[in-house]
Amino acid sequence: MDVRADQRQSQTLSPRLQQAVRLLQMSSLDFGLMVRDTLGKNPFLEPDDGADDADAPEAIEVSDGAMDGASFNDEPERVPVEVGDGGLESDRDLWHADAAAGNRQASDGDTSALDLMKAEDSLTMHLHAQLNTMPLGERDLTLAHVVVESLDDDGYLRTPLNELLDCVALDPPATLADMQIALKLVQSLEPAGVGARSVGECLELQLHQIECEEQRAIARTIVGEHLNALATRDTAGLARQLGQAPACIERVCDRIRRLDPRPGWRWGSSHIPYVVPDVIVKKIRGDWSVQLNPAVVPRVKLNQVYVDLFQRHRTSDDSEMGAHLQEARWTVRNVEQRFSTILDVAQAIMKRQRHFLEYGPMAMKPLGLREIADEVGVHESTVSRVTNNKYMATPRGVFELKHFFSRAMVSPNGLACSGTAIRGLIQDLILAESTGEPLSDAEITRQLAQQGLSVSRRTVTKYRQMLHIEAVGRRRRLNA
Known part of the structure; x- marks a missing residue:
C-alpha cells in the first residue's frame, strides 16, 4: 500500500465574510426583512431612531460621505457607563432605565396603519361564501366544499375526482357522478373559469x-x-x-x-411587490449627485445596556449569548459595508453613464464589470452581486444597476456602441415608421447599416422582442 502526504492550498470563507456576501447579494426588500428578523431574535441589537444615540460608534448614519473610509474591526469601541450621583449606578438601574425607555416608545396609544388594513379575502373564502348562500342539501354542500378546498392558487383543480372521494366520508359513500355534479356546481361560481382542469x-x-x-x-x-x-x-x-x-x-x-x-x-394576496430604489440620482446645481435611499437603509445599533450587563456578568457557560453578541457586531458592520459598496458602485456607474442621464438611451456607453471593479477596488464578482436586484432612481426612470452594463458592439468605422443604445435607436425607428408600411426586421437592419451600425437581423429581432414590440405582420394588421 502506497501512502503519500499531499499539501494543498484552498480558500475558505470565514462566517463573517459569508454573512457579508449573503447581505450584499440580497435585494433591498429581502435585506430589510432579514434585518427586522435579526432584530427580533438578537437581544443585543436594537433599531436606532437617531435621536439620542446619534454619536454612538455602532449607529449607522448614512449620508453622501458617511460611509467613506468605514472601519470594520472585529472589536467595537466600548462606551463607558456613567457612574456618579446622577448616573446609573447598578445593574438594576441599567435594566430599569432601558425598560422605561422602551415603555415610553410603546405607550403612545396611536392606531397603527396595520390596524386599519382590510382583511384579505382568499379564493376559497370567496367560493365558500357563494356556496353557503345557495339552497343546497348538506351532502351536495359538503362535496362542493371538498372541491373548493382542492383548488390551487390559479383556480384550477389539479387533483383527479376519484382521488377526492377518499377525502370525504359520507353515508352512503359518494360516487364519481356525485363529484362531477359538485365540480359543475363549483364551475358555475364566480370568477368564471374557476374549477377548470386545463x-x-x-x-x-x-x-x-x-x-x-x-x-x-x-x-x-x-x-x-x-x-x-x-x-x-x-x-x-x-x-x-x-x-x-x-x-x-x-x-x-x-x-x-x-x-x-x-x-x-x-x-389572492393584494400585496404588490414594489421596486424600491437603493440609490437616488439627482441633478444639483448642474452636477449629478448619487445618494443612498434612506428608506432602504435600516438604522440598527448595538444595545449598549445589554452589552454592558452581559460583559459584566459573563461566565464560561454563556457561549450562546456570546455568539449572539458576535453576530450583532458582525451585522452592524456588514450592514455598513453593504451600503458603502452599493454607493461606491453606483457613483462609479454614473461617472461613466452621465450622458445617459442627459440625452437618453442612445447615449449609453459600453460598460463592463471589470471597469467598475477596478474603479471601486473590488472583485468583479462583488460588482455582479451589487448590481443584482439593486435599483437606481433617475429622472429618466428606475433601472436595475445591471441596465447600465452592456457589451461593446464595434461598427465598421471603429466606433463602439452599446446594446442599450441600439435598442433605443430601433425603438425610435419603429415609432417613426409609416402606419401603412411598418418596417420589417430586415429593413431595420439595412437602415442601421446605413448609419454605420453592423447588426445582424437576428439581433434586431431579439432587441425588438426585448422592447415588447410586435412583429411587422402583427403591426400591419393592428394599423389596418
Missing part, C-alpha cells in the same frame, strides 16, 4: 362573456380543437382550417386573449 376548459367556461353569437361559436372551436395554433398566433393557419377570413379570426383570437387563464389570481 387551460382549454378554463377558457371554455368563460366563452359566455363573448356577446356575438357567431364569434362565440368560432371561439369555442378554436379553444376546443386549435388551442396550439392560438398560442402560436397562427392566424393564417386558423383561417384556412376554419374557412373564415383572416380579419375575422384575428378579432376572435383577440377576444379570447382577453379572457383570464388564471381566474384564481383575482382572489
Whole structure:
C-alpha cells in the first residue's frame, strides 16, 4: 500500500465574510426583512431612531460621505457607563432605565396603519361564501366544499375526482357522478373559469362573456380543437382550417386573449411587490449627485445596556449569548459595508453613464464589470452581486444597476456602441415608421447599416422582442 502526504492550498470563507456576501447579494426588500428578523431574535441589537444615540460608534448614519473610509474591526469601541450621583449606578438601574425607555416608545396609544388594513379575502373564502348562500342539501354542500378546498392558487383543480372521494366520508359513500355534479356546481361560481382542469376548459367556461353569437361559436372551436395554433398566433393557419377570413379570426383570437387563464389570481394576496430604489440620482446645481435611499437603509445599533450587563456578568457557560453578541457586531458592520459598496458602485456607474442621464438611451456607453471593479477596488464578482436586484432612481426612470452594463458592439468605422443604445435607436425607428408600411426586421437592419451600425437581423429581432414590440405582420394588421 502506497501512502503519500499531499499539501494543498484552498480558500475558505470565514462566517463573517459569508454573512457579508449573503447581505450584499440580497435585494433591498429581502435585506430589510432579514434585518427586522435579526432584530427580533438578537437581544443585543436594537433599531436606532437617531435621536439620542446619534454619536454612538455602532449607529449607522448614512449620508453622501458617511460611509467613506468605514472601519470594520472585529472589536467595537466600548462606551463607558456613567457612574456618579446622577448616573446609573447598578445593574438594576441599567435594566430599569432601558425598560422605561422602551415603555415610553410603546405607550403612545396611536392606531397603527396595520390596524386599519382590510382583511384579505382568499379564493376559497370567496367560493365558500357563494356556496353557503345557495339552497343546497348538506351532502351536495359538503362535496362542493371538498372541491373548493382542492383548488390551487390559479383556480384550477389539479387533483383527479376519484382521488377526492377518499377525502370525504359520507353515508352512503359518494360516487364519481356525485363529484362531477359538485365540480359543475363549483364551475358555475364566480370568477368564471374557476374549477377548470386545463387551460382549454378554463377558457371554455368563460366563452359566455363573448356577446356575438357567431364569434362565440368560432371561439369555442378554436379553444376546443386549435388551442396550439392560438398560442402560436397562427392566424393564417386558423383561417384556412376554419374557412373564415383572416380579419375575422384575428378579432376572435383577440377576444379570447382577453379572457383570464388564471381566474384564481383575482382572489389572492393584494400585496404588490414594489421596486424600491437603493440609490437616488439627482441633478444639483448642474452636477449629478448619487445618494443612498434612506428608506432602504435600516438604522440598527448595538444595545449598549445589554452589552454592558452581559460583559459584566459573563461566565464560561454563556457561549450562546456570546455568539449572539458576535453576530450583532458582525451585522452592524456588514450592514455598513453593504451600503458603502452599493454607493461606491453606483457613483462609479454614473461617472461613466452621465450622458445617459442627459440625452437618453442612445447615449449609453459600453460598460463592463471589470471597469467598475477596478474603479471601486473590488472583485468583479462583488460588482455582479451589487448590481443584482439593486435599483437606481433617475429622472429618466428606475433601472436595475445591471441596465447600465452592456457589451461593446464595434461598427465598421471603429466606433463602439452599446446594446442599450441600439435598442433605443430601433425603438425610435419603429415609432417613426409609416402606419401603412411598418418596417420589417430586415429593413431595420439595412437602415442601421446605413448609419454605420453592423447588426445582424437576428439581433434586431431579439432587441425588438426585448422592447415588447410586435412583429411587422402583427403591426400591419393592428394599423389596418
